Amino acid sequence: MSRKYLLSFCILFLFTRHVFGQTVPLEIANKFFSTYNNVGPSNAIDSLFTTNVYAADFKKEVDALKNKIQENLSSIGKFTGYQLLETKSAGKDLILLVFIAKHERLPLIFKMLFYKPLDKWEIQDLSFDNNVDEVLREAK
Numbered sequence: 826m827s828r829k830y831l832l833s834f835c836i837l838f839l840f841t842r843h844v845f846g847q848t849v850p851l852e853i854a855n856k857f858f859s860t861y862n863n864v865g866p867s868n869a870i871d872s873l874f875t876t877n878v879y880a881a882d883f884k885k886e887v888d889a890l891k892n893k894i895q896e897n898l899s900s901i902g903k904f905t906g907y908q909l910l911e912t913k914s915a916g917k918d919l920i921l922l923v924f925i926a927k928h929e930r931l932p933l934i935f936k937m938l939f940y941k942p943l944d945k946w947e948i949q950d951l952s953f954d955n956n957v958d959e960v961l962r963e964a965k
Protein backbone atom coordinates (compact mmCIF):
# COMPACT_ATOMS: atom_id res chain seq x y z
CA MET A 826 0.00 0.00 0.00
CA SER A 827 2.82 2.46 0.75
CA ARG A 828 4.27 1.71 -2.68
CA LYS A 829 1.07 3.04 -4.25
CA TYR A 830 1.36 6.28 -2.27
CA LEU A 831 5.02 6.62 -3.18
CA LEU A 832 4.21 6.22 -6.87
CA SER A 833 1.39 8.76 -6.59
CA PHE A 834 3.69 11.20 -4.83
CA CYS A 835 6.39 10.80 -7.50
CA ILE A 836 3.90 11.43 -10.31
CA LEU A 837 2.52 14.48 -8.51
CA PHE A 838 6.04 15.80 -7.87
CA LEU A 839 7.05 15.42 -11.53
CA PHE A 840 3.84 17.13 -12.65
CA THR A 841 4.33 20.11 -10.35
CA ARG A 842 8.00 20.44 -11.40
CA HIS A 843 6.86 20.61 -15.01
CA VAL A 844 4.14 23.16 -14.32
CA PHE A 845 6.03 25.26 -11.78
CA GLY A 846 9.60 24.53 -12.93
CA GLN A 847 9.87 27.90 -14.68
CA THR A 848 12.72 29.94 -13.27
CA VAL A 849 11.25 33.02 -11.64
CA PRO A 850 12.87 36.47 -11.44
CA LEU A 851 13.95 36.03 -7.82
CA GLU A 852 15.79 32.80 -8.70
CA ILE A 853 17.50 34.55 -11.62
CA ALA A 854 18.50 37.43 -9.32
CA ASN A 855 19.82 35.03 -6.67
CA LYS A 856 21.96 33.34 -9.33
CA PHE A 857 23.19 36.80 -10.41
CA PHE A 858 24.37 37.63 -6.89
CA SER A 859 25.94 34.21 -6.43
CA THR A 860 27.96 34.74 -9.62
CA TYR A 861 28.67 38.35 -8.55
CA ASN A 862 30.18 37.05 -5.32
CA ASN A 863 32.02 34.00 -6.65
CA VAL A 864 33.19 35.03 -10.13
CA GLY A 865 32.77 38.81 -10.28
CA PRO A 866 30.31 41.48 -11.43
CA SER A 867 31.18 41.34 -15.15
CA ASN A 868 30.50 37.61 -15.34
CA ALA A 869 27.33 38.06 -13.31
CA ILE A 870 26.05 40.68 -15.74
CA ASP A 871 26.90 38.48 -18.72
CA SER A 872 25.12 35.55 -17.11
CA LEU A 873 22.07 37.64 -16.29
CA PHE A 874 21.70 38.84 -19.87
CA THR A 875 21.79 35.30 -21.25
CA THR A 876 18.12 35.21 -20.25
CA ASN A 877 17.35 37.79 -22.95
CA VAL A 878 17.54 36.50 -26.53
CA TYR A 879 18.00 40.08 -27.81
CA ALA A 880 20.97 40.90 -25.56
CA ALA A 881 23.30 41.11 -28.55
CA ASP A 882 21.25 44.09 -29.78
CA PHE A 883 22.30 46.17 -26.77
CA LYS A 884 25.80 44.79 -26.17
CA LYS A 885 27.30 48.30 -26.00
CA GLU A 886 24.99 49.23 -23.11
CA VAL A 887 25.79 45.99 -21.27
CA ASP A 888 29.53 46.55 -21.75
CA ALA A 889 29.18 50.13 -20.46
CA LEU A 890 27.37 48.81 -17.38
CA LYS A 891 30.15 46.27 -16.77
CA ASN A 892 32.80 48.98 -17.13
CA LYS A 893 30.94 51.28 -14.76
CA ILE A 894 30.73 48.68 -12.03
CA GLN A 895 34.36 47.66 -12.55
CA GLU A 896 35.41 51.30 -12.07
CA ASN A 897 33.49 51.47 -8.78
CA LEU A 898 34.88 48.29 -7.22
CA SER A 899 37.92 49.92 -5.64
CA SER A 900 35.83 52.59 -3.92
CA ILE A 901 33.03 50.36 -2.62
CA GLY A 902 35.08 47.52 -1.16
CA LYS A 903 34.52 43.79 -1.07
CA PHE A 904 31.02 42.36 -1.62
CA THR A 905 29.53 41.13 1.67
CA GLY A 906 25.97 40.13 0.74
CA TYR A 907 22.66 41.33 -0.64
CA GLN A 908 19.07 41.80 0.37
CA LEU A 909 15.83 42.21 -1.51
CA LEU A 910 14.38 45.63 -0.68
CA GLU A 911 11.32 45.87 -2.88
CA THR A 912 9.24 44.05 -5.45
CA LYS A 913 6.88 45.83 -7.81
CA SER A 914 4.80 44.31 -10.55
CA ALA A 915 2.68 45.57 -13.39
CA GLY A 916 0.37 42.74 -14.28
CA LYS A 917 1.70 39.22 -14.12
CA ASP A 918 4.46 39.54 -16.72
CA LEU A 919 6.49 42.57 -15.61
CA ILE A 920 8.39 42.62 -12.32
CA LEU A 921 10.89 45.06 -10.83
CA LEU A 922 13.19 43.80 -8.08
CA VAL A 923 15.24 46.26 -6.05
CA PHE A 924 18.22 44.96 -4.07
CA ILE A 925 20.87 46.38 -1.83
CA ALA A 926 24.27 44.88 -2.58
CA LYS A 927 26.33 45.30 0.55
CA HIS A 928 30.02 46.10 0.21
CA GLU A 929 32.59 46.93 2.88
CA ARG A 930 32.56 50.68 2.22
CA LEU A 931 29.38 51.54 0.35
CA PRO A 932 26.20 49.76 -0.64
CA LEU A 933 24.94 49.64 -4.20
CA ILE A 934 21.29 49.61 -5.18
CA PHE A 935 20.48 47.25 -8.05
CA LYS A 936 17.23 47.48 -9.99
CA MET A 937 16.33 44.53 -12.18
CA LEU A 938 13.36 44.69 -14.51
CA PHE A 939 12.10 41.30 -15.69
CA TYR A 940 9.61 40.63 -18.47
CA LYS A 941 7.89 37.43 -19.55
CA PRO A 942 6.78 37.92 -23.18
CA LEU A 943 5.75 34.28 -23.64
CA ASP A 944 6.74 31.48 -21.31
CA LYS A 945 10.17 32.47 -19.95
CA TRP A 946 11.33 35.35 -17.78
CA GLU A 947 14.09 37.54 -19.18
CA ILE A 948 16.02 40.51 -17.91
CA GLN A 949 14.75 43.66 -19.57
CA ASP A 950 16.82 46.26 -17.76
CA LEU A 951 19.55 46.34 -15.12
CA SER A 952 20.78 49.45 -13.35
CA PHE A 953 22.74 50.21 -10.23
CA ASP A 954 23.83 53.23 -8.23
CA ASN A 955 24.92 54.15 -4.73
CA ASN A 956 22.07 56.60 -4.10
CA VAL A 957 20.66 54.90 -1.02
CA ASP A 958 18.94 58.14 0.07
CA GLU A 959 16.62 57.96 -2.94
CA VAL A 960 15.59 54.40 -2.09
CA LEU A 961 14.86 55.40 1.49
CA ARG A 962 12.76 58.38 0.36
CA GLU A 963 10.75 56.12 -1.96
CA ALA A 964 10.17 53.53 0.78
CA LYS A 965 6.72 53.51 2.27
